[in-house]
Amino acid sequence: MVLSPGFTMTRSSLTGLAEELASRGYVVVGVDHVHESYGTTLPGGRLAACAACPEQEADARAFGDKAVRGRQADVSFVLDRLLGRHPVWKGARLVDRSRIGMTGHSLGGSSTSWTMVKDSRVRAGVDMDGPFFVPLPGEGLSRPFILMGAGEVHEPGGKDFTWGRDWALMKSWKRWLTIQGGDHASFTDYTVLTKRSARDLEITRAYVAAFMDRHLRGRGRPLLDGPSGAFPETKFWK
Template sequence: MGKAAHGGEDEAVVTFARTTGATLQTRRAAVLSAAAAALSLPAATAGAAEPSPLRLPAPGGPYPVGTAALRLVDTVRPDPWVPQPCRELMASLRYPALAAGPGPGAPQMLPGEAAGFAELAGYTGVPAAEVDWAATRTHAHAGAPPAAGPFPLVLYSPGAGDPRSLNSTLCDDLASRGYAVLTVDHTYDAAAVEFPGGRVERSVLPAEFARAVPDPGHPDPVKVAALLRKVVQVRAADVRSVLDLLPHVLPRSLRGVPDFGRVGMFGHSAGGFTALQAMYDDERIAAGVNFDGVIAYVQDDPDRGFLSPVAEGGLDRPFLLVGKDGNTRRTVPSWDALWRHSRGPRAEVSLAGAEHATFTDAETLLPQIARRLHLGAEVVTANVGTIDRRAAVRDQRALLGAFFDRRLRGLTPRPGRGSARRR
């Protein structure tokens, strides 16, 4: 085990390399297609807007939130995307803290991550290169002393191309309510992952998609399915690696924080797919939430065919499906297959007025960006829908907290009180 400080980062970084034992949407293809096309365009020359930090909503729980960045190296697992003998990942642990400290919260994205995200962000009508993505601060504080644990452990997987920090609104809130939340970057899938020392690894998915779909106007569903299958298989394997390595990664001060006997997972888009597939593959995950992720190897939610193992085999543990306006098991064939084949407790919710990106920090950030860049209201609604912004955040936090309170803590929230607070 070794430790390395990440120069210029506000979070402490702990590195662990495993040496023994091998245990092992739409923004999906649409984002990859747009990104592949962008690779052939010249760099934008428009002047960037004046840097002005965007604000994320404060957590609503009783605990301050701490954070620690973790580098994990799985030395028994070759990287599936590049010719490297090891799979290298970055993750962040959000945890309940005793005190936040006087300084600002940790940055949502490091500079290298922000630059990569600006190139691949697929928000309709938003000039992403004109946004200072690195200026936003979270409500989590690096090095904050942890509260007395252990706390249920919840993993988070982001959508294709997205950084692990793009759902700080939900992750920080969940940590403030008494959960250890581990957010995971899927290297070479995320737009950019910044490692200790400032090394940045960019996504290979745009190039992979361009090879699989040389003519975006006439995609071959079989080739698209093969690529998406690999994407999800790699992601689910990342989750297994993280669960194997995490007990060894944590610094001494945080070893009592996660309860490895109470593990849940949630994700957005491809990350929601990942959460349920990882749950299917690994019995350590007791409950899962999928925010608007199709669970088949298809480009669009209504497409049929190419079902995943979890959709075909079903789950025997609790899960929750949360869809944008109109997305339910009656309109998304892969959700219907999962529902019919599952034996455990299950529930679904569709948020009226929500769009796909509603279930990320875009719900809060894009309206601020639109005001500062003088974009029309239609840009906001095209990306995050017509749902009331505060209600969207409130409802998502309530759904997530209530689900894990019940499934990982055995608590039933009292009406009008939100999610339960005690461990």
């Protein structure tokens, strides 16, 4: 399971989700995208700052396109290093190559669909509140995907038109959910610092885990079939 954080954020922002997935037996790989966070510690104690921040501030749309393509290359490189003939992690034999999923928040979510387009090893994907900076190709995406948005921005007809555009090109199992009253940080550990406490993170953990269990392990998960009394804040759109 690959986790990709939002722009300027580190992999630690998705620790709660990583813990949930690991507790269910998934091997979880959190990716720090170097030069896209405020600080990434490299081997030897070096610190890489956010070299991409000025570029994003100058032209967010152009940067989004470039960053999504760069992140896809990052994730594919990580999978190469884990699954190649000489893996860099001694526990690599624990990874089931046929059951690889990816979940991303914000820019990480934006990158998930494009990573699936370019790398067939990723079998299921979750976009948490990220716009599609790079549109799906005309032939679409034929693997399971779930959109999880916060508040009204990512509702059908909301400010982000890219979800509606690319939704039609998702040819396999799919869901479009929003957390009512949520905000952009709702899918990260940062939510525990807000007035909503840990509730949004609880919702995120439940739905992402159910999705991966269903599509990577073939386990029935009724939570994904429609509104749940356990999580009334979660709205099913399609």
